[in-house]
Amino acid sequence: MKLALEVWSADFDQLVGTCLRAEALGLHGFYYGESPTGLNLDCWTVLAGLAQRTTRIRLGPVISNVLGTYRSPVLLARQAATVAIMSGGRLDFRTGVGASVTYGRRWWEPFGVAYGSYTERWQEVHWALSRLQPLWAGEPVEFVPGSPVTLELDTPTIPVTVSATGPSGKALACELADAWETSFCTTDEFSGQLARMRDDGFSGVASMEIDAFVGTTSGAVDRLLARVRSERSREDLAPVFARALVGTPDVLTDHLAALEAAGVQQLVVALHDPHDPDALEALVAASALRS
Numbered sequence: 001m002k003l004a005l006e007v008w009s010a011d012f013d014q015l016v017g018t019c020l021r022a023e024a025l026g027l028h029g030f031y032y033g034e035s036p037t038g039l040n041l042d043c044w045t046v047l048a049g050l051a052q053r054t055t056r057i058r059l060g061p062v063i064s065n066v067l068g069t070y071r072s073p074v075l076l077a078r079q080a081a082t083v084a085i086m087s088g089g090r091l092d093f094r095t096g097v098g099a100s101v102t103y104g105r106r107w108w109e110p111f112g113v114a115y116g117s118y119t120e121r122w123q124e125v126h127w128a129l130s131r132l133q134p135l136w137a138g139e140p141v142e143f144v145p146g147s148p149v150t151l152e153l154d155t156p157t158i159p160v161t162v163s164a165t166g167p168s169g170k171a172l173a174c175e176l177a178d179a180w181e182t183s184f185c186t187t188d189e190f191s192g193q194l195a196r197m198r199d200d201g202f203s204g205v206a207s208m209e210i211d212a213f214v215g216t217t218s219g220a221v222d223r224l225l226a227r228v229r230s231e232r233s234r235e236d237l238a239p240v241f242a243r244a245l246v247g248t249p250d251v252l253t254d255h256l257a258a259l260e261a262a263g264v265q266q267l268v269v270a271l272h273d274p275h276d277p278d279a280l281e282a283l284v285a286a287s288a289l290r291s
Contacts, residue, residue, distance in 0.1 A: 001260040003267050003287055004029030006062050006209060007274040008040050012049065014275045015041075019050050021277060023057040025284045030054075031094060031268060033062045036070075036111040044079040051087035059083065060092035062268075063163055066128040067121065069114045073128045074143070077135045081155040084136075089156030094181070095129070096163035097121045097172070122168050129160065129176045161207060170197060179205035181268065184243045191262040207266040208259065211244035214252060214271070214282040221247055224279075228272060245269065245283070252286035 005022050007030065009015050019030045030050065034043035043061050050059055066076060084091040098104050098121055108115045115121070131141050136155045140148035162173035163181040170193075173180035180202060182193055194206050213228060215221040225246075229237065245252055259267060271279045 001256065001264055001267055002028035003269060003283065004031055004058070005274060005280075006031050006033070006268050006270040008033035008062070009274060010038055010041055011275075012041060012046065015046060016050065016053055018275050018280070019054060019057065021280060023054050025280065027057060027284070028266065029058040029060065029092060029268070031060050031062045031092070034064055035107060036113065037107065044083060047083045047091070048086055051083055051090070054087070054090075056090075058090045058092050059087055060094045060161075062094065063098070064093065064095045065098075065108075065113075066095050066125050066132075067108075067113060067115070068124060068128075069112070070108070073131055074135075074149075076128070077132050077151055078153070080132070080158060081136055081151060081153045084156045084158050085153065091156075091158050092161055092179075093132070093158050094161040094163065095125060096181075097125050097169050118168070122172065125162075126172055126176070129162075129172075133158075133160065133176070161205075163209070165193075170200070170202075173197070173204075174200050174202045177204060179207050179266070181207035181209060181266075183209040184211065186243055187258045187262040190259070190264060194263040205265050206263050207268060208264045209268045209270065210259075211240065212269045212271050212279070212283065213241070213244060213246045214279050214286075215248060216278050216282045216285065218248055220278055220282075224272060245286075249282050249286040249289055252282070253289045256286055257290055 005027060022030050032043055032046050033040045047059050080093050097118060105115045134141050135151045136158050138150060140150050142148050159178040161179040161181055162177035164170045164173050165182050180197060190208055213224055215224055245255055269283060
């Protein structure tokens with residue numbers, strides 16, 4: 001099972017340091033968040049910067065926004081192709097239909113980005129992916145009837161991941177994705193979802209996003225959990241912890257083994273503090289204990 005990091009941060013120096021540390025420790029991927037807020041820098045600019053500073057680790061967005069009112073599909077195709085070229089073919093293009101209307105509109109619409117219904121966004125993602133992939137392959141695509149265009153770039157292969165938890169999103173993954181990703185579920189829930197995906201003909205990589213509250217020592221974990229409980233005092237954290245990696249490497253090893261047995265081929269880990277070297281070392285140590 002391959003391990004990747006999910007990172008949200010607006011500190012570029014810290015991003016570079018964490019990405020280099022993850023690469024040195026042997027992690028498979030480093031995925032960076034995208035939003036219009038101060039939570040992060042521009043996703044594709046950061047990925048280009050990381051591409052020039054790394055040599056092995058795979059790079060990509062956590063979820064790239066393909067909505068046309070945020071960025072044209074041609075611009076997105078060129079941005080992704082550029083990062084793929086700069087990284088020597090280490091780009092994973094990751095997208096999805098997005099969060100619920102209630103959550104997504106609060107995030108995107110104040111910045112003038114239309115955030116339609118689920119059906120509208122599904123149609124837009126399907127439309128975009130059906131054009132991005134041919135463009136990267138050097139094939140002509142029509143945006144204006146009768147005027148086919150090509151990207152005119154020697155683009156390395158770009159695997160596509162679609163994040164989806166509902167039936168329509170999963171159907172999109174079956175049709176157009178090399179990898180499918182679900183989020184924050186138990187091993188049994190993942191196993192059931194994957195079985196249905198395989199029954200529907202999906203043969204690609206099965207990935208899961210997971211929260212992690214980890215440390216190399218029990219004291220470090222205790223301090224982290226106390227901090228989390230203080231920061232999120234109004235929230236019932238029991239369901240969160242039940243679907244997360246929690247503990248020291250010796251405890252995490254069994255959880256990682258169970259996830260792999262359930263069919264997880266890639267685990268995308270969102271550490272509570274993505275820049276905490278102790279947490280990253282705990283994650284890698286737990287993985288090493290399994291081998």
